[in-house]
Amino acid sequence: MIYLTLFIYGFTLFTKKEVQDGIREYGKTFLFLSAITIIGFLVWYYYFGYPLFSTNEYIYFGLLKALCCWYLLLSLMYIGFVHLNHQTEGLAIASKLLMPFYILHQPIIVAIAYLLRNSHIHVIGKYSILVVFSATLTILISHFIVLRLKWCRFLFGVK
The missing domain is CATH 1.10.287 (Helix Hairpins)
Incomplete structure (x- = not known):
């Protein structure tokens, strides 16, 4: 509610x-x-x-x-x-990466969490690793794969 x-x-x-x-x-x-x-x-x-x-x-x-x-x-x-009320190059790129980031972040988080599930690291350490690696990997995949390949741009709804 x-x-x-x-x-x-x-x-x-x-x-x-x-x-x-x-x-x-x-x-x-x-x-x-x-x-x-x-x-x-x-x-x-x-x-x-x-x-x-x-x-x-x-x-x-x-x-x-x-x-x-x-x-x-x-x-x-x-x-x-x-x-965020003015147009910059960084905001333009972030705007393009928004939909691929949104679509890709959950499967990447799940995959990294699956790899971390049985490790003997404290929960705070696991969470920190999960946040850093999932954000980095999602941004890298979105920027270097989705934005570079035309067919990926179409699949993720990027102009």
């Missing part, structure tokens, strides 16, 4: 000019509030753990998580409005 709410409000945020102007105006405030709520969330979780269901702490913790989520979304939108 939360994802439906985010989807509907996200649609509203992107279609209303007044909302976008408000995000541009109060963006730095959203960045500050994001930092505060993230710190609050981490401190609460570190010192008190996840609260028990049906307690007042559970309600307050859920409210803190919701505020953190919304402030982060608004902050990311502000950063996008400020730094």
Whole structure:
């Protein structure tokens, strides 16, 4: 249900000019509030753990998580409005790589995770390896194979 709410409000945020102007105006405030709520969330979780269901702490913790989520979304939108509103060569390439990256990232993540599943590395190490190698491999395949071969460009929907 939360994802439906985010989807509907996200649609509203992107279609209303007044909302976008408000995000541009109060963006730095959203960045500050994001930092505060993230710190609050981490401190609460570190010192008190996840609260028990049906307690007042559970309600307050859920409210803190919701505020953190919304402030982060608004902050990311502000950063996008400020730094991604002009055309550069890097943005043009990233725009072309978007669909191949989206299609390729999951199978690559699954393949790397399969190789890491029985290794004797700590979970944080496995996660770090998975993130770095999957992102790197996905970008390399998208850039050097999909964008270079015409038939691959067609298969991945790249002009």
